[in-house]
Amino acid sequence: MDSTATAPLAELIAARLTTALNPTHLDVVNDSHHHAGHMGDDGTGESHFTVIVESPAFAGQSRVARQRRINHALADLLATRIHALAIRARAPGEPA
Template identity: 80%
Template sequence: MTDTTTAPLADLIAARLTAALDPSHLTVTNDSHQHAGHMGDDGTGETHFSVTIESPRFAGQSRVARQRLVNHALADLLATRIHALAIRARAPGDAA
């Protein structure tokens, strides 16, 4: 099991999304370096992320519903450790 206090946050995000949404594709990118010194930068280098995820769970779901599923899987991290999260969520067969 991943130790949530010491693991890089990108790894924790990936583990949470994998467990919750069983993605066929998942990329988690730490964008924090692009926001150094900006609002929300807490100095950890782990505050701003982008996620590209493809999951069968998204089939038939609207863009907003897909983002809600991602946000739900990461709710406690969004409340405490993630300042910004950009989400690209698609179902298998959707245009890239």
């Protein structure tokens, strides 16, 4: 059995971003309970997330480039399991 298919989605998101970005700070927040009964709520309790990530990989990159890197790391999950993803991405030393 593929453990990534059954792992809680927040853990899978964190693992993917850790591998892709080697972050100095990473929070993955499951916001799904705020959207219960709304469009995009699939009933799993794992559909809406916020990621707060600080990574040296973001140094000198625009906000859009940072979001693209995150979206690329999570592309298959965004296509199949994540309905909404809020992103706060910064390089070390930038204000939170």
